[in-house]
Amino acid sequence: MTSSWIPPSFTLRQLAYLVAAAEAGTIAQAAERMHVSPSTMSDAITELERLLGTRLCVRRKSQGLTLTSAGDRAVADARRLLRDAQELQFALGTTAGELVGPLAIGCYPTLAPTVLPPLLSAFSTAHPQLDITVTEATQDLLVELLDSGRIDVAFVYDVQLPARVHRTKLFELPPHILLAGSHPLAREPFVRLEQLADEDFIMIDSPPSSTHMRSIFDARGITPRVRHRTQNPDVVRTLVGRGLGYGMLIQRLFDYSGATGFPVVMKDIVPAVPPLAVDLAWSTELPLTSRTEAVVAFARAVAWPEIPAVPET
CATH class of the missing domain: 3.40.190.10 (Periplasmic binding protein-like II)
Incomplete structure (x- = not known):
């Protein structure tokens, strides 16, 4: 039986260059991060635009790079494709049950002293082949990073979180x-x-x-x-x-x-004030990787600090 699937005319490398340029804001900075010349990256994005038949970004020397509406859609879809391609590479290159690859964790700064020690000790020891990175940022920025797939999970307070972010409650602090x-x-x-x-x-x-x-x-x-x-x-x-x-x-x-x-x-x-819940959050719009599932399960199992109840009177 002959497959009817037709491979796309663009490449993953072209998509990676587009995402890098969108995140950096300029071709020059993105090229430096990707270890290629600015002309190489610029030419790849131009060719991608030609293959897709639409303009993805506006490039101005004084103002950097700005995505068009089509570019916004392309970058969002490209992140998912690149993520899936990376997961395929990890899945085929490791034995069953082994966790290998990057795990990007976000954390609200004041939570870091509580949540990072068990993650960077017990969890890291249990999965030594994981490449764990931590980004400390404000809560609104952490949500943006989850949406874009630049972080896998985030430790946040359960306040003003959008519905598109899934979360599991870990503990409460008054x-x-x-x-x-x-x-x-x-x-x-x-x-x-x-x-x-x-x-x-x-x-x-x-x-x-x-x-x-x-x-x-x-x-x-x-x-x-x-x-x-x-x-x-x-x-x-x-x-x-x-x-x-x-x-x-x-x-x-x-x-x-x-x-x-x-x-x-x-x-x-006193009287007691409402406690604030601490959650582990992740995007509902991106599929969970085995690494993300593992850190969610670990966080749920940790004996997080318990604070004594405060009198109501």
Whole structure:
């Protein structure tokens, strides 16, 4: 029986050059990443446009490369084809049950100290032939990276995630207050937000954490007096330790500030505030690879930190 399947006139290499150019924004940068000359890459994309019969991008020296609507579609489809081709290569080149190849993990920065150690130790040890890379980024950027296939999974907070992102809940963390060790409330078992309403607030300003915190204050009818904003939780701890204000964080990390002479203490909030769930997310529009399935199963099995319940009164 003669096959009716007709091979395409374009090549995977041409598709790879188009995707690289779209991600880099310029032919020159993309060519450098792909270790080819700019003219080679430019000619390949031009030939791809000729074979497809449509313009895929607009190239301007001063403004870089901009995809057309057809180019957007081509890049999205090209990523899937390249991903499938790569998976075929891995599948045929490895023994059954063996995990080999790249695994790109995304992580919201404040979650990294909690979720990365078990992944880069126990999981990596169990699958030594995996090439694991980690990208720390804001939540909106992590969703974009999932959509494009540039990362396979992402550890995120379960806030403002689009429906097209599938997720599995790993654990929950209630926010807590940070106070200087010398603060008058430092010896109290719990803290009410109303007790801090007139004090300076050191705010972690990185969505979705900041969005969640604002909702907590709004629910109590409190407008915090923000003295400083930062995306770095260590900056919050440092400034709080020096008595410059109080802070609110979600992640409960070991604190080294006592060694510097500026200790901080963590205090649960009463009445209890809603906890924030930590999820492992992946794209519903891309097929799961065996590597992605393995990291999802591992994350579900990890004994993530359990935070004691906070009194409601």
